[in-house]
Every structure is written in C-alpha cells, then in structure tokens.
Amino acid sequence: MKPVVTASVVLLAAQLIALAVRSHNDTTVALAISSLLMFACSWASATHLLGVRAAARFVVIAVVLGWFAEQMGASRGWFFGDYDYTDVLGPRLGEVPVVIPLMWFALTYTGYVIANLIVWRSPVDGSPKWGDAIVLSLLAAMIVTAFDLGADPYFVYKLKAWIMVEKNGWWFGETVQGFVGWMTVSFAIVFLFRATVRKLPPVPAARVSRRHALIPIGIYGGEMVFQVFFGYPVEVRSLAVFAMGIPVLCALAGWQHWRMDAKVAA
Secondary structure, eight states: OHHHHHHHHHHHHHHHHHHHHHTTOOOHHHHHHHHHHHHHHHHHHHHHHHOHHHHHHHHHHHHHHHHHHHHHHHHHOTTTOSEEEOSTTOOEETTEETHHHHHHHHHHHHHHHHHHHHHHSSSSOOOOOHHHHHHHHHHHHHHHHHHHHHHHHIIIIISOOEEESOOOBTBTBBOHHHHHHHHHHHHHHHHHHHHHTSSSOOOOSSOEETGGGHHHHHHHHHHHHHHHHHOSSTHHHHHHHHHTHHHHHHHHHHHHTOOOOTTEEO
C-alpha cells in the first residue's frame, strides 16, 4: 500500500496547488482539475484508511446518491430548492455537472473521518450500534454543511455555477431548504455507508501511517483557507474561520490522542 500513501500525499499537494491557482483563474478547466484532484486524493486516502472494498463502496454510495439528489434538485426542485446549473462546471450527466457527484464523495468522506477523530480519536470507528451510526452521521453532515455556508454564495454569485430560481433566501440568496437538503443528503450518504460496514468494520489493507490520517483534515482545511481568503461575499470569510475551523481543530486534537493499535505504524 506504500504507492497508495505516496499517491494520496502527492494528490493532496496537487489539489492544494490547484485550489490556489483556481483563486486566480475561475475557468471551467481550473474548476474541473481542482475537483478531480480532490476526488482522487479522497479516494486514495479512503483506500488506505478503510481498505479497497470499503473505499469503493463509499465512492459508489456517495456518487450515486449525490447525483440522484442533484438531478432531482435541478429537474424537480427536491432537497435544495429550484435551481439550474450553468455551463461553468463543465460536462453534465443529465442536468448535473459530472464533477458534482465526485465532490459529494470527497466532502462526505472528509466529514466521516473528521467526525470519527472528534468522537473516537480515530479516523475509522468500528461501532456496531445504530445510535452511534446516527449520531456520527449527523455530525459528519453538519461538518459538510459548514463547508456549504461559504461555498454556496461563492458558487452562485462569484462563479455563477448555478442559478437559484427562488432568490429570497436569508443567507445570501440561499434558502433554509438548501441547508436542509445538504444535511439530508450528507447524512444519507454517511449513514448508508456506516450501515453497510456495521457488522464488518473497515480494515486497512496494510499498516496505516499516523501522518496519513492528516490527509482528510488537510483537504477540508484547504477548503477552509480558500474560503477565508477568497470567499464571496466577504462576510463569509470570517464565518469560515469558526464554522470550518472548529471541526478542524477538534479533529486535530483527536488525532493527537489517537491510540494506534498493532496495525498502525508510527
């Protein structure tokens, strides 16, 4: 699994560089490259931390549910309210740009790991209890939605990646239904993944590097830094420090106290 570890580190570095470049070049190509690198980095990280099969299962669940929710939203106004995608995010599958379902995996995976680090002080938990699955899935959904607080105004007003049909929302045009949709879809993805591995917890295919568990935090933290410096409108920049910064710091605290077992390398 060493190639996977190396690949995920390289992909994280490339993704952060692409994110920095994107701040000065909001073209379709720059957006697509940044999103694809984030997806690839998340998949490589999941493969290392969860194992090949569990990671692939997470990808399938997130991509399929993410696409379905967005397709229903863009065509019928479900989950997030009425909106229409523009051509900014590139090629589409149905009404949905291809990169959007990929981003659903990247975001829910990082939310899953950060929630585990906060509660269990481990990037992966093996609790078979339904109550734990519900609580941890809700926490992951809140972490993902915290990202959306700054991301939605940026994508709508700065990038013009989609057009909201109903523009009277209280949060820079975003409606309450939009945030309910983010919570609902994120929760469904993480909970369904947890349900599928409840009796057979994810097992890394090889020894896990302690430092490798920082990669999901790095992905989420990179998005936080982007919002702090380039968020639009400017009001959302200070919000990102707290909405996204608190989960990052809590996850780092959990990571510092992570008790590694025999399968984990220092």
